[in-house]
Amino acid sequence: xxxxxxxxxxxxxxxxxxxxxxxxxxxxxxxxxxxxxxxxxxxxxxxxxxxxxxxxxxxxxxxxxxxxxxxxxxxxxxxxxxxxxxxxxxxxxxxxxxxxxxxxxxxxxxxxxxxxxxxxxxxxxxxxxxxxxxxxxxxxxxxxxxxxxxxxxxxxxxxxxxxxxxxxxxxxxxxxxxxxxxxxxxxxxxxxxxxxxxxxxxxxxxxxxxxxxxxxxxxxxxxxxxxxxxxxxxxxxxxxxxxxxxxxxxxxxxxxxxxxxxxxxxxxxxxxxxxxxxxxxxxxxxxxxxxxxxxxxxxxxxxxxxxxxxxxxxxxxxxxxx
Amino acid sequence: xxxxxxxxxxxxxxxxxxxxxxxxxxxxxxxxxxxxxxxxxxxxxxxxxxxxxxxxxxxxxxxxxxxxxxxxxxxxxxxxxxxxxxxxxxxxxxxxxxxxxxxxxxxxxxxxxxxxxxxxxxxxxxxxxxxxxxxxxxxxxxxxxxxxxxxxxxxxxxxxxxxxxxxxxxxxxxxxxxxxxxxxxxxxxxxxxxxxxxxxxxxxxxxxxxxxxxxxxxxxxxxxxxxxxxxxxxxxxxxxxxxxxxxxxxxxxxxxxxxxxxxxxxxxxxxxxxxxxxxxxxxxxxxxxxxxxxxxxxxxxxxxxxxxxxxxxxxxxxxxxx
Numbered sequence: 001x002x003x004x005x006x007x008x009x010x011x012x013x014x015x016x017x018x019x020x021x022x023x024x025x026x027x028x029x030x031x032x033x034x035x036x037x038x039x040x041x042x043x044x045x046x047x048x049x050x051x052x053x054x055x056x057x058x059x060x061x062x063x064x065x066x067x068x069x070x071x072x073x074x075x076x077x078x079x080x081x082x083x084x085x086x087x088x089x090x091x092x093x094x095x096x097x098x099x100x101x102x103x104x105x106x107x108x109x110x111x112x113x114x115x116x117x118x119x120x121x122x123x124x125x126x127x128x129x130x131x132x133x134x135x136x137x138x139x140x141x142x143x144x145x146x147x148x149x150x151x152x153x154x155x156x157x158x159x160x161x162x163x164x165x166x167x168x169x170x171x172x173x174x175x176x177x178x179x180x181x182x183x184x185x186x187x188x189x190x191x192x193x194x195x196x197x198x199x200x201x202x203x204x205x206x207x208x209x210x211x212x213x214x215x216x217x218x219x220x221x222x223x224x225x226x227x228x229x230x231x232x233x234x235x236x237x238x239x240x241x242x243x244x245x246x247x248x249x250x251x252x253x254x255x256x257x258x259x260x261x262x263x264x265x266x267x268x269x270x271x272x273x274x275x276x277x278x279x280x281x282x283x284x285x286x287x288x289x290x291x292x293x294x295x296x297x298x299x300x301x302x303x304x305x306x307x308x309x310x311x312x313x314x315x316x317x318x319x320x321x322x
Numbered sequence: 323x324x325x326x327x328x329x330x331x332x333x334x335x336x337x338x339x340x341x342x343x344x345x346x347x348x349x350x351x352x353x354x355x356x357x358x359x360x361x362x363x364x365x366x367x368x369x370x371x372x373x374x375x376x377x378x379x380x381x382x383x384x385x386x387x388x389x390x391x392x393x394x395x396x397x398x399x400x401x402x403x404x405x406x407x408x409x410x411x412x413x414x415x416x417x418x419x420x421x422x423x424x425x426x427x428x429x430x431x432x433x434x435x436x437x438x439x440x441x442x443x444x445x446x447x448x449x450x451x452x453x454x455x456x457x458x459x460x461x462x463x464x465x466x467x468x469x470x471x472x473x474x475x476x477x478x479x480x481x482x483x484x485x486x487x488x489x490x491x492x493x494x495x496x497x498x499x500x501x502x503x504x505x506x507x508x509x510x511x512x513x514x515x516x517x518x519x520x521x522x523x524x525x526x527x528x529x530x531x532x533x534x535x536x537x538x539x540x541x542x543x544x545x546x547x548x549x550x551x552x553x554x555x556x557x558x559x560x561x562x563x564x565x566x567x568x569x570x571x572x573x574x575x576x577x578x579x580x581x582x583x584x585x586x587x588x589x590x591x592x593x594x595x596x597x598x599x600x601x602x603x604x605x606x607x608x609x610x611x612x613x614x615x616x617x618x619x620x621x622x623x624x625x626x627x628x629x630x631x632x633x634x635x636x637x638x639x640x641x642x643x644x
Contacts, residue, residue, distance in 0.1 A: 074611075084611065132478040146577065148470050148477075155470075155579025156454040157615055162576040165609045170491075170569070178609055247492070254484040255468065255577050257477025287487045287500055289396075289406065293479055 003066040005059075007052060007106070008312025010113070011035060011072040011096075013087035016044075018052055019305070020059050021312035025124035027305050029055040041090040041099070049103045068100060068108040069314025071116030071307055076158035080110045086177075109314040113137070113307065115152055115161060117264055117299075118145025120310025126262050126300035133260045134252055135299075136163065136245075138267035138274075141177070142185040142192075148256050163252060164189070168244055188245045190266050193220035196237050208233035224270050238273040245274075246281025253282075253290045264299035264306065271298075325388040327381075329374060329428070330634025332435065333357060333394040333418075335409035338366075340374055341627070342381050343634035347446035349627050351377040363412040363421070371425045389640025390422055390430040393438030393633040398480035402432045408499075431636040435459070435629065437474055437483060439586055439621075440467025442632025448584050448622035455582045456574055457621075458485065458567070460589035460596075463499070464507040464514075470578050485574060486511070490566055510567045512588050515542035518559050530555035546592050560595040567596075568603025575604075575612045586621035586628065593620075 005028070009018040012035060019030030033051050038044040056062055073085040080097025082088065100108040111119070118135035121127040127135070131150040137143040142164030146153040153160045164185035165178055173182020174195065186192055197210055197218045209226045210218060210233060226234035249261050267274055279296055286294075301309060327350070331340040334357060341352030355373050360366040378384055395407040402419025404410065422430040433441070440457035443449040449457070453472040459465040464486030468475040475482045486507035487500055495504020496517065508514055519532055519540045531548045532540060532555060548556035571583050589596055601618055623631060 130478075132482075148475050149473055151471055153470050153578055156452075156581035157579055157612075159611050160454075160470075160577065160579035162579075162609055162611070165576050166573040167569070167607070168492075180607070180609070247489070251488040251573075252577070254487050255482065255574070256475055257479055257482035257484075259478035285489070285502070287484055287502070289481050289484075290479075 002316065003064050005061050005064050006066050006312045006315025007068040008308040008310070008315065009048070009052075009068065009070040009100075010116070010307030010311050011070055011075075012113075013073065016048060017308055018048070018055075019308040019312065020055060020061055020065075021309060021315075023316075025309055027308055028061075029059045030305075030308060031055055036089050039089060041094055044090075045099050045103050048100075052104070065106050065315075067315035067318025068104060068106050069116065069311040069317075070096060070100065070108060070110045071113040071311040072096060072110055073113060075110040075112045077109070077111045077115070077152070077154045078158040080108070082110070107318040109317055111152070111154075111314060112143070113310075114143030115145040115154075116310035116314065117143070117301070117306060118147055118262075118310070119152060119313040120301055120306060121262050121264070121299060122147055123313040123316070124301065124309055125306075126297055127260065130259050132256060132258045133262055134163070134249075134256065134258045135262045135264060136249075138188060138190065138263065138265040140190055142189050146256060147258075163248070166248060166251070168248060184244065184248050188241050188248070188267075190220040193223055193237060193241050193267065194218050196240055197223050197234075200233055200237060204233065206233060210234060220267060224273070227270075227273050235273065238270060239277045241267075242274045242277025243281040246278040247285045249278065249282050249294075249296065250285035250287070250290075253286050253294055257290060258294055260295040260297055262297055262299050264301065268298050324638065325386050327383050327386050328388050328634045328637025329390040330630040330632070330637065331370070331374075331390065331392040331422075332438070332629030332633050333392055333397075334435075335395065338370060339630055340370070340377075341630040341634065342377060342383055342387075343631060343637075345638075347631055349630060350383075351381045352627075352630060353377055358411050361411060363416060366412075367421050367425050370422075374426070387428050387637075389637035390426060390428050391438065391633040391636025391639075392418060392422065392430060392432045393435040393629060394418060394432055395435060397432040397434045399431070399433045399437070399474070399476045400480035402430070404432070429640040431639055433474070433476075433636060434465070435632075436465030437467040437476075438632035438636065439465070439623070439628060440469055440584075440632070441474060441635040442623055442628060443584050443586070443621060444469060445635040445638070446623065446631055447628075448619055449582065452581050454578060454580045455584055456485070456571075456578065456580045457584045457586060458571075460510060460512065460585065460587040462511060462513055464511050468578060469580075485570070488570060488573065490570060506566065506570050510563050510570070510589075512542040515545055515559060515563050515589065516540050518562055519545050519556075522555055522559060526555065528555060532556060542589060546595070549592075549595050557595065560592060561599045563589075564596045564599025565603040568600040569607045571600065571604050571616075571618065572607035572609070572612075575608050575616055579612060580616055582617040582619055584619055584621050586623065590620050
């Protein structure tokens with residue numbers, strides 16, 4: 001029988017946040033440690049174990065943990081390994097699930113952060129009850145988690161759902177962190193928005209509040225603030241970003257014809273500034289048979305809890321928890 | 323208990339082919355009728371019923387049919403309807419599964435032709451044992467059937483897997499039959515190859531055997547024949563086609579990370595002429611973590627039987643066959 005709690009761990013390049021979650025999706029205790037503090041992975045696991053045992057004891061949850069779920073950069077569901085994550089201080093592959101399972105004596109399941117977000121959305125958020133949806137996470141990068149027939153799409157190797165890296169500009173596309181050019185992520189991430197701002201400022205001559213800022217240091221937040229204050233160029237930067245994303249979603253519809261696209265992450269907070277051009281470009285671009293069908297909606301997860309909740313949902317998949 | 327045979331029906335705009343298939347994928351009897359002969363759909367069903375009963379009797383298979391599977395243009399697995407097929411003589415939606423089930427007293431399942439091909443490949447062909455693969459059918463159009471976790475991807479509305487209509491050229495793309503521009507199908511179908519030939523002949527001035535033909539009547543077969551005879555331009559037409567397809571497959575890998583892409587249909591017969599540029603473009607374009615993983619292979623289905631076999635495989639899904 002399932003035990004009453006799960007642990008969710010959101011492992012990022014800077015911080016590792018974790019929490020105890022109940023079956024209704026309440027985070028009943030949480031804390032975090034610095035990911036990069038330890039040059040040795042085992043020491044990191046030791047500190048994480050100590051910190052998690054502390055909140056387990058405080059919550060009187062000893063023996064009541066059904067499983068541990070981790071969302072980690074390039075985390076592989078099948079192997080439990082982190083394979084090739086550039087922003088972590090340890091050599092890859094990292095046998096994450098195995099080390100955590102051994103240390104805690106509780107079975108641990110790993111996936112990447114965007115997949116964890118999709119599972120969280122399906123378990124506790126805007127995609128409850130949906131069998132086919134695509135989660136798009138707009139952060140430093142563009143991530144995705146695809147659900148088909150009620151199941152996360154992992155692909156044959158565990159790495160499916162890299163929609164941030166479909167090519168949106170085949171000629172003269174922007175350099176992407178993956179080494180190629182023209183990827184969706186190079187345009188529609190927070191970083192992409194800042195790059196668009198710098199491009200617009202350079203190639204255009206019209207006025208903008210953004211010209212008052214140091215171009216090299218402009219962030220998507222600066223563009224958001226300027227757009228909210230009525231700045232025309234800033235609004236057009238969001239139009240440009242949303243249009244590319246809407247065109248991409250139209251292609252994704254041709255793949256899995258989802259009931260909804262769920263947009264999550266920092267940029268999603270831009271609301272209609274980003275949603276309006278996404279919807280317009282989607283409606284204009286999508287194949288006629290899909291027109292007017294898929295909803296494009298924002299995540300319903302509280303951002304502070306979302307990553308922990310998403311990761312924790314994997315903990316319910318654990319069956320051998322005795 | 324499953325009965326020993328299934329019926330597969332491949333419904334095309336011109337012909338409707340059908341056959342009785344056993345559990346090993348042998349077509350033990352087959353025949354065809356003209357699809358367009360009847361202005362009334364019920365009369366078509368009557369003729370189809372008569373013709374199929376004839377082969378059932380000849381094969382002594384009365385009472386031994388487990389189910390009927392149909393691959394039909396725009397056939398919807400969920401509703402059993404044909405919804406909006408431009409090349410059929412009857413008004414849509416057409417309640418195909420219901421009419422056939424009623425007429426035959428045998429449960430009938432419908433899907434579109436490319437999905438049927440994928441199911442056939444998984445049941446009897448090159449994708450046996452694969453849980454994640456993508457079937458690409460290169461014919462008059464470009465169709466696709468996507469398998470994830472061993473299941474066909476139908477999407478929330480039954481129309482998933484329209485990969486022929488992802489956009490490969492966002493600017494100045496060719497007009498596609500779907501009403502949009504720049505679709506994969508406008509380049510990589512047999513028709514697309516002929517269009518490329520006409521374009522090359524018009525904008526280039528180098529010699530080619532293709533110049534001896536009436537440009538308006540050129541077919542992909544003409545281009546194939548010229549390429550096999552060593553014609554440089556004809557080979558470059560295949561390079562151009564294969565490169566676009568390889569770039570598209572690289573994007574599809576980012577979606578579902580399949581174990582294999584299975585290429586089927588008339589153009590697949592061009593062998594290395596098309597496969598070499600597909601593979602080169604794929605290897606060059608695909609995200610580093612997918613490099614060297616997915617196989618790109620030709621279908622192992624005999625083309626004459628493939629459509630019937632693919633459709634027939636749906637007949638094994640029928641459980642209520644008493």
